[in-house]
Amino acid sequence: MQGGSFFDIFWMLIIIFSLWPLFQQKNIEWARLRLIRKIEEKRKSRVITMIHRQERLAFMGFPIMRYITIEDSERILRAIRMTPDDMPIDLILHTPGGLALAATQIAAALIKHKSPVRVIVPHYAMSGGTLIALAADEVIMDPNAVLGPLDPQLGQFPAPSVIKAYQIKKAGLKDETLILADVAEKALNQMKNTIKKILMAxxxxxxxxxxxxxxxxxxxWTHDYPLTVDVLKEIGINVRTDVPDEVYDLMELYYQPTATSSVQYIPVPYGEPKKENVPIKKPH
Structure with missing residues (x-):
């Protein structure tokens, strides 16, 4: 009996430790939803988030990287359909980019929404994230947040560079290179026309x-060049820098890499030091 009891406890501990990451993940998700609802009530809007951080799988704890996918566009389009025409939308974006098709679908749906659309960028929204931001009536960014260029990428090569290389050296190129240059030209024209239509809308x-x-x-610019608030204002993008505090709180509820962080600080805000009235000792 004693042996059986020991093994019962052992297996119970194994089950608890195996399921603990799942419970932890669910608790975080509930906290996110509560905070999203709080932001909605404060701003009188539908809040949609697309936050691509490195997260841990619920069971084994392995980190995974995320980017804009067709599944993301499907869920965002569904959220937009569920939003009344007279209700504004706040889309919180934190993404390195992803599929142009998915980003274009999201941008097109945001343009069609009849009430104001605001895209909030607390840290960065590169590539496809920038395309989505252009479809907003207002872009609200942290003063140090950035967007990025939208030159199409063909594998590891940017389309403008492929076209430039083709123009410099036309003779003696392989068929594969000629095909790549043709695709690059088409991709570049398509992206230009998409951006132009969004901005005119x-x-x-x-x-x-x-x-x-x-x-x-x-x-x-190179594809990873950071377009700051000042640069975006110079090219005529409607940008504000008053990101709600609750958005920063929401970002804290997304998993970070599982390894020990190389950045550490005491997580409390520091204000101006208070001046204390220290009595002055008179010399004897």
């Missing part, structure tokens, strides 16, 4: 939209 005239679309796609 948001009130830009055709010339302004053409200039911004060309700047974002032509390879003037």
């Amino acid at each position: 948001k009130g830009k005239d055709e010339k302004q939209a053409e200039e911004v679309a060309d700047l974002l796609t032509c390879g003037y």
Whole structure:
């Protein structure tokens, strides 16, 4: 009996430790939903999040990287359909980018929504995330947050660079290179036209939209170049920097890498030091 009891306890501990990450994940998800609801009540809007951080699988704890997928666009389109025409949308974005198809679908759906659409970027929204941000009536960014260029990527090569290489050296190229250059030209034109349509739908005239679309796609910057708030304002994007505090709180509820972080600090805000009235001792 004693042996049986010991093994019962042993297996019970194994089950608890195996399921603990799942319980922890569910607890985090409930906390996120409560905070999202709080933001909705405060801002009188539908809050949608697309936050791609490195997360842990619920069972084994292995980290996985995420990006914009067709599944993301499907869920966001469903959330938009469930939102009344007279209710604003706040889309919180934190993403390295992803599939152009998915990002284009999301942007098109946001444009069609009849009430104001605000995209909130607490840290970064690169590539496809930037395309989605362009479809908003307002982009609300942290003063240090960034967006990114929209030059199409063909595997490991940016489309503008492929076209430039083809123009410099046309003779003696392999068929594969010629095909790649043709696809790159098509991808570049498609992205330019998509950006132009989005910007014109948001009130830009055709010339302004053409200039911004060309700047974002032509390879003037590398694909990972950070477009800061100042740069975005210079090119005519409607940007504000008053990110709600609750959005920062929400970001804290997303898993971080499982390894020990290389960044550490005391997680409390510091204010101005209080001046204490220290009595001055008179010399004897």
